Amino acid sequence: MNVQSIIGDTPLVELTTFDVPSGVRLFAKLEFMNPGGSIKDRMVDYVLADAERRGLLRPGATIVENTSGNTGAAIAMLAAARGYRAVLTMPDKVSKEKRDALRALGAEVVICPTSAAPDSEKHYVSCARRIHAETPGSFMLNQYDNPLNAEAHFRSTGPEIWEALGPAVTAFVASGSTGGTISGVSRYLKQRNPAVTSVLLDPVGSVYHRWFHHGVLDPAEIAPYFVEGVGEDHLAQCMDFSVVDDVLRFTDADAFAACHHLARHEGLLCGGSSGANVWGALRVAHSLKGPATVVTVLPDSGGRYLSKIYNPQWLSENGFGPGATSERDDDL
Template sequence: MTTTSIGNTPIRRCDFLSTLFNTNVFIKEEFHNLGMSAKDRPAYFMIQDAIKAGRIQPGGTFVEASSGNTGLGITIIAKQMGYQAKIFVSKSCSQEKIAILTNAGAEIEICDNSNGLHDFHSTQFRAQSFAATHANTYFTNQYYNTQNIRAHYKTTGPEIWEQTQGKITHFLCGVGTGGTISGVGRFLKEQQKNICIWGIEPEGSILRHFLLSGTVPNEIKPFDAIEGIGRNFIPGSFDPQQIDTIFQVGKAETIAMARAYRDETGILSGFSSAAVLASLKRYNKEMQLNPSHTVLLFFPDHGSRYVSKLYAETADKQRETVKTHP
């Protein structure tokens, strides 16, 4: 990638998790990117593609529907290139992310939900409508932009393959737009088709159902949101052919696992990162991991963006004590 502050993020072996689950657990730490998240990668690719194709003129405004991280990446990169950014976030977006977006120079609009283009009150519909009715604006549309997958196919996947020296056997990643798991999964399976590509989503999200059946459920219900992952529509950047299975976890167990991991390691994991940890605990027997495996967990951002949601114990005095052994 030509922007040296995006990509080439480190992986580290987590001794605590490796011992706990009797395997070799590594973590890809994407908070080392420019905007402290994995979303900087597709943000850069989508902006570059739009500029090269002449879809936006100098000084214009990039528009996105985002839970925060993609919006921040777009805001920072656009500003460096002389453009503006307008980001539509749902009311479930953490206050930390909204503050960071505002401080970075983004214009923010808060919407009722992120339920897709069919919902007039969603971030996606309102972002698309704004771009369609204002001159010199471009809706990057991460949910349907092919550059979302391409960014991870061209950068994240090759980095992981090189950093694990081709020894990776399992890749675990939260699934929201689907861009990360689709791009990384495609690259890794081209190198070794037996690598397990496992997604994580909240209970009630429909992506697992779609992966298994190729259809959406007849009845789509609201689900308990884990910020950044899970959907009640199928994004165009979700490629089920690259994914072996999707595990579902609950919000409460995700919060509990984030706190347990912090207590053991001193590290604040982000919301979707904690969901990946929760899946390891909940489905450990089903996963059948062993000491010969090399398991890569994808941590797309940092827990400092979710302090009010994950680590404010005083707001959740009734929380259960988590057993850290599977």
């Protein structure tokens, strides 16, 4: 047995402390229980295995990728296990815990300004592409535009959800950046039952919400937000809107409030994207009449955000007063 062999088959638990309509059940897949600590383990392992089979990734090569942290952790873990070098670029809003974890696994980390425009040389995606071009024999996953990203979830996450719940699944809800999770899982579930509803969650400051509803890509909408690993400042080719039925917009406060409820009442210490996913799942749950089952994923652990989401001083300094993350009964 090796580290790759224990990726996937994560537990699916029912969330029981939230106020939902009678007959509506809420389930969450604990993706932070993957060995690298996040849902990104699935995609990275799948893409690297494909690259190795096709001779695109050779022994001792360098893996280069842009990441908000979790993809980087998966790359660093698997690079160490398989004997590759890893060079990872990330925006400076990424938590210190994530940066330190990547370095501990032997990866080289290049920090780029979060404020850099998508077409700027300083943008973390542009930086990764430059390093890849300058490094002979290197391999770049290109997670935002690689169809294998969504295929990984079509072949693993989606089937696992269906195996556990089957036709009971009414809706799948998840935030997205690359779009791999929402696209792959939704495509699989809809193939099993076309009536399954798929809902993408998008943070204020990202472009997906307006693009989905109005077909407009407005640079003026791009703005900073604190939740990591979700939303985007450009359209990722991996995002398949043809399998998405609706896009809901959330705020940092929405996500963080759900995080605190998960920790204090469900015993689940999760990251901001998990909070966003649960907030969205609750919104969808309240639109349904039982019997119905809403499923989401908890992409990573709150242990990577102790200096931020779970730090009262950080919350206060960034405008999240006591009311911003307190449990609001009308929403949760």
